[in-house]
Structure formats: C-alpha cells, structure tokens
Amino acid sequence: MNASRTARERARAELTREIKEEARRQLAASGAQGLSLRAVSRELGMVSSALYRYFPSRDELLTALIVDAYDAVGERAEKADREAAGDGLRARWRAVCHALRDWAVEHPHEYALIYGSPVPGYAAPEDTIAPATRYPFVLIGIAQDAATAGHLAADAPAPAGRLAGQLQGISDAMAPDVPPAAMARLAAHWSQLTGMIGFELFGQFANTLDPADDFFAYSVDRMADDLGFPA
Amino acid sequence: MNASRTARERARAELTREIKEEARRQLAASGAQGLSLRAVSRELGMVSSALYRYFPSRDELLTALIVDAYDAVGERAEKADREAAGDGLRARWRAVCHALRDWAVEHPHEYALIYGSPVPGYAAPEDTIAPATRYPFVLIGIAQDAATAGHLAADAPAPAGRLAGQLQGISDAMAPDVPPAAMARLAAHWSQLTGMIGFELFGQFANTLDPADDFFAYSVDRMADDLGFPA
DNA sequence: ACAATTTCGAGAGCACTGCTCTTGACTTCG
DNA sequence: CGAAGTCAAGAGCAGTGCTCTCGAAATTGT
Structure with a gap:
C-alpha cells in the first residue's frame, strides 16, 4: 500500500534499472547490434535466462531503452x-x-x-x-x-x-x-x-x-x- | 589478355555477382542485421566456408553492397x-x-x-x-x-x-x-x-x-x- | 502459524551465427 | 607431365537469442 512495497518488488525495480544501465553501457560501447543479453547478464553476475524474467525479449529491452x-x-x-x-x-x-x-x-x-x-x-x-x-x-x-x-x-x-x-x-x-x-x-x-x-x-x-x-x-x-x- | 579470360576467372566473376544478388535479396527481406553469410551460401547451394573465397568477411560483403x-x-x-x-x-x-x-x-x-x-x-x-x-x-x-x-x-x-x-x-x-x-x-x-x-x-x-x-x-x-x- | 501460490535464479539444451583451419580434388601454366 | 595455384567441402570454435524444467525462496490467504 505504501511507497516502498515488498522487498521483492523493490529488488525487482532495482534490478530492472541495473539491467538497463548495463545495456546502455554496452550500447554506447558497441551499438545496438552489439547489445547482447548474455553479455549484459554476465556483467551483472547472473545467468542469461534469468534476464528473461525482467524483459521478455531482446526487443523489449531495446524498446525500454x-x-x-x-x-x-x-x-x-x-x-x-x-x-x-x-x-x-x-x-x-x-x-x-x-x-x-x-x-x-x-x-x-x-x-x-x-x-x-x-x-x-x-x-x-x-x-x-x-x-x-x-x-x-x-x-x-x-x-x-x-x-x-x-x-x-x-x-x-x-x-x-x-x-x-x-x-x-x-x-x-x-x-x-x-x-x-x-x-x-x-x-x-x-x-x-x-x-x-x-x-x-x-x-x-x-x-x-x-x-x-x-x-x-x-x-x-x-x-x-x-x-x-x-x- | 582479352576480355573473356580463363574459364576460372569468368566463373569467379559470375559467382561474385550471384552472391551480391542473393545478399541484396536477403537485405531487402530482412535488413542488414539479417544478412547471413550462411543463408546466402545455402541459397546458392554451396557451403558457407566457400563464400570466404569471394568475400573475406561479412563486412567486405557489406562494403560491396x-x-x-x-x-x-x-x-x-x-x-x-x-x-x-x-x-x-x-x-x-x-x-x-x-x-x-x-x-x-x-x-x-x-x-x-x-x-x-x-x-x-x-x-x-x-x-x-x-x-x-x-x-x-x-x-x-x-x-x-x-x-x-x-x-x-x-x-x-x-x-x-x-x-x-x-x-x-x-x-x-x-x-x-x-x-x-x-x-x-x-x-x-x-x-x-x-x-x-x-x-x-x-x-x-x-x-x-x-x-x-x-x-x-x-x-x-x-x-x-x-x-x-x-x- | 501453516499451507498454497507466485516469483525467481540456475542449468541444460536448441538452432543459429561468423569465422578458421585442414583436406582432397580440380584447373592452369611452365 | 608435374608444380603451383585455386576451389568447395567439412569439422570445429565461440558466441548468440530463446525455451523449458527444477528447486528454492518470498509472498499471500486462511
């Protein structure tokens, strides 16, 4: 009900932000073509499939960016x-x-x-x-x-x-x-x-x-x- | 010395042209991102590695296009x-x-x-x-x-x-x-x-x-x- | 407080990519 | 004829997006 929702929700928002940040970094480094979900997840210390919990596809990540x-x-x-x-x-x-x-x-x-x-x-x-x-x-x-x-x-x-x-x-x-x-x-x-x-x-x-x-x-x-x- | 060189050279020129044609077709169909050397070679009935005799890399093919x-x-x-x-x-x-x-x-x-x-x-x-x-x-x-x-x-x-x-x-x-x-x-x-x-x-x-x-x-x-x- | 439900990360696996290296057959030329 | 050059093929490497399953954790309803 309040601004700081459950721990899960806060963690989710945080991670979503971090994913976009890292994706933007990769974008700046190697362009849209070089944006790799695996590289993003690697950099964030998670496994690639986990990223799909946050963005259902590479295109959705791109859309967010x-x-x-x-x-x-x-x-x-x-x-x-x-x-x-x-x-x-x-x-x-x-x-x-x-x-x-x-x-x-x-x-x-x-x-x-x-x-x-x-x-x-x-x-x-x-x-x-x-x-x-x-x-x-x-x-x-x-x-x-x-x-x-x-x-x-x-x-x-x-x-x-x-x-x-x-x-x-x-x-x-x-x-x-x-x-x-x-x-x-x-x-x-x-x-x-x-x-x-x-x-x-x-x-x-x-x-x-x-x-x-x-x-x-x-x-x-x-x-x-x-x-x-x-x- | 003359315009029609050896059979080998004519075959090479012909194939180079065909590769670019097929590549352009794929470009029109799915864009630069979708240009796949393997798909081009597949369409031309050859194996992907053979394509590298004509274009040393995907980028060189792109440059030609x-x-x-x-x-x-x-x-x-x-x-x-x-x-x-x-x-x-x-x-x-x-x-x-x-x-x-x-x-x-x-x-x-x-x-x-x-x-x-x-x-x-x-x-x-x-x-x-x-x-x-x-x-x-x-x-x-x-x-x-x-x-x-x-x-x-x-x-x-x-x-x-x-x-x-x-x-x-x-x-x-x-x-x-x-x-x-x-x-x-x-x-x-x-x-x-x-x-x-x-x-x-x-x-x-x-x-x-x-x-x-x-x-x-x-x-x-x-x-x-x-x-x-x-x- | 406990059970049911939802959410999550991990891992294996699929089909694909560009590219390299090696092998064996073919053509060209001296 | 034989040496030199050229070619297609195949195997293999490291990488990709994406799907599915599984077990653990957090949240929710009672």
Whole structure:
C-alpha cells in the first residue's frame, strides 16, 4: 500500500534499472547490434535466462531503452527551452536545436537508436510514439508562441490538398495558431536537424563539413531567419 | 589478355555477382542485421566456408553492397538530371530530389545501409567515400549551372571563419562559381532531403505526415524557391 | 502459524551465427 | 607431365537469442 512495497518488488525495480544501465553501457560501447543479453547478464553476475524474467525479449529491452532515450532528449529540450524563455524566440530556437545536437553527440548510439535506421526485424511498438513527440512538440511550442506574438513568417505558398489537411491536423493537436505554411516549414526544419546530425554522426561530412559545429550553428540561425524570428 | 579470360576467372566473376544478388535479396527481406553469410551460401547451394573465397568477411560483403548502392543512387540521379536538362533549373532540381526519394522507397534497406545509422562495429573503408559523393555532386552541379546563369540566390548572411573555409573547399573542388552562402544552403537542403526520407522510411511521420508524398514535393519546391530557381 | 501460490535464479539444451583451419580434388601454366 | 595455384567441402570454435524444467525462496490467504 505504501511507497516502498515488498522487498521483492523493490529488488525487482532495482534490478530492472541495473539491467538497463548495463545495456546502455554496452550500447554506447558497441551499438545496438552489439547489445547482447548474455553479455549484459554476465556483467551483472547472473545467468542469461534469468534476464528473461525482467524483459521478455531482446526487443523489449531495446524498446525500454528507446523510450528512455526519447524521454531524455525531450527533457533536455524542455529544460533548454525553459532556461532561454526570457531571451526571445531566436534564443529559444537556438537553445532547443543545440540541445538536440549536444545530446546526440554525447550519446551517439542512443541517438542512432531513435533517429537512425530501425533495427531490422524490430517494429517500434505503440509505447514509443508518445515519447517520440516530446522533442518536436517543444519546437512547435516555440512556433506557437511566435504566432501569438505576431512574429511567425507566412510568406510561402499555402500547402494544398491532402498536405494542408495533414498540417492542419498537427496544428489542431498542438499549436492552433500556426498556419499550415509555417507548420510545413517547421517540419522541414525538424527534418533538416536530424539530417544534419545524422550526417555528422554517421560520417557523411567527413572531409567536407567536419567538424560540423559551425555549419550546424549557421544553419540553425538560417532556420530562425526563415521562421521570421527577430534577431 | 582479352576480355573473356580463363574459364576460372569468368566463373569467379559470375559467382561474385550471384552472391551480391542473393545478399541484396536477403537485405531487402530482412535488413542488414539479417544478412547471413550462411543463408546466402545455402541459397546458392554451396557451403558457407566457400563464400570466404569471394568475400573475406561479412563486412567486405557489406562494403560491396554499400558501394553498389551509392552507385545506383548516383546513376539514377545523373539520369534524372540528364533527362530534365532542357526543362530548366527547377525541373532538374525536382527530378534529382525525387530520384533520391523514389530510389529510397524502392530500396529502403539499401537506403538505410548508406544513409542510416552505420552497422556498429563496421567502419566504412575508403572505397565508399568516392561513390558517396556522386549523388550530392549532381545537386551541386545544378547549383553551379544556376550560378553561371545568374539564377542562384545569394541573400543570406555570408558564413564566416572556419565554416567559410570548409564551404570554399567544396566549391573549389566541385563548383567554382557557387559562393559560400549558397553552398551552405545546398548542404542544408541535402541534409533535409535525407532527413525527410529517413523520417518517412523509418516511421517517424506515422500519424502525422504519412503518406509523405505531398510534403516531400512541397518541401522540394520550397528548396528551389530558396535557391532562387525561376518557376 | 501453516499451507498454497507466485516469483525467481540456475542449468541444460536448441538452432543459429561468423569465422578458421585442414583436406582432397580440380584447373592452369611452365 | 608435374608444380603451383585455386576451389568447395567439412569439422570445429565461440558466441548468440530463446525455451523449458527444477528447486528454492518470498509472498499471500486462511
């Protein structure tokens, strides 16, 4: 009935946490492919079959790590946005964009887990899609604030047809004052962020834009220009 | 000395091709993770160890598939660009961008192989970086033609410092008339393309911008606007 | 307080993986 | 013809995810 349940339950929560911790360590060391249940259990001093009491399959363990990663990046972005709240739209935009990249550079394998190619044969279950929206929602929130402040640019051709409906659907759910054209811009920028970070992390910029710090910062500012955020 | 060498050499070339074909089939069916040398050899009616006469390791086979994929997407883009050559800059831009997406949708696993997260523990060897530049080079070529025709927009803040040098380096090597600001735009667009395609392929657009045809087409046109290509 | 139930770790085992090494047969070339 | 080079096959190693069973322990119901 109380917070500290039975000894068994506390032990179970503790071990579940330790398993995820060790799994994350292995993830960082050798990637999703190298995540081995046997190695995790070995490191924890237990036998491999015992792990299945905590995660019914390797995929379930992966799912747990994915959800944690989405939450981590979401929380980081929300914190960055909060801390830049008083400094204007452009500062918030910068902070949230750089929060994503910083987290990605710090945790490349976890980033790859959520924004890279999916582990083949693994289908992301429903539980992952709610945490996945947390980061983009911060971006959209800035645009929403910009819209109510009259600082959101709207000089692009209005999307038509099905696209207009899709964009309106997003607005209705998350940012009622952001018009479809701006929402399309936002989605494009969001794509571009992951594209740039992916290129940087996965080595596509080798010999050209690597190190990519300056390119990223420059591009983030151009996005802010594009959205009409005041300098 | 002549084109048809010894029977042995012809047999070897033939088998090498067949191995890659079967490997690509398995890749399409179950992804890079599911690519099993044993399964390939089984399908080809040979024993697994025999495969090592042709590819010294699984990674070498992957590398061969990666190079082939880069070449395939590069060739597709060059063809699209050629066929749209008479229709103006915007038509060429559209054609080349859609060529990438079409190829990606047709070969999602091969696309993931080259633009997704790298297979952990696998380091892309030098041989892959030349074919990798083939596609972006087509994009840059359009910008170069636009620049000489005086149709390349240049109304963004000029990049400074290290970034300016990096961009200039790309221009020097591939497109002497494209100024740094435009080259930065181009790199951003190139990032955005892979970002959008990645989102579409890897399911990040589920429930929002999926199907993504219209969003992609709309965004590609906004990029052309941004580059100043005449309608 | 004692019995019934649930939870847990351990171990054996299955079918699979990439990869190495050795063996014997075949082809090519001097 | 015979030496040199090439090839497929087979056995074997160390590793994987996962299942099943078994006995011990903790929890729960009476």
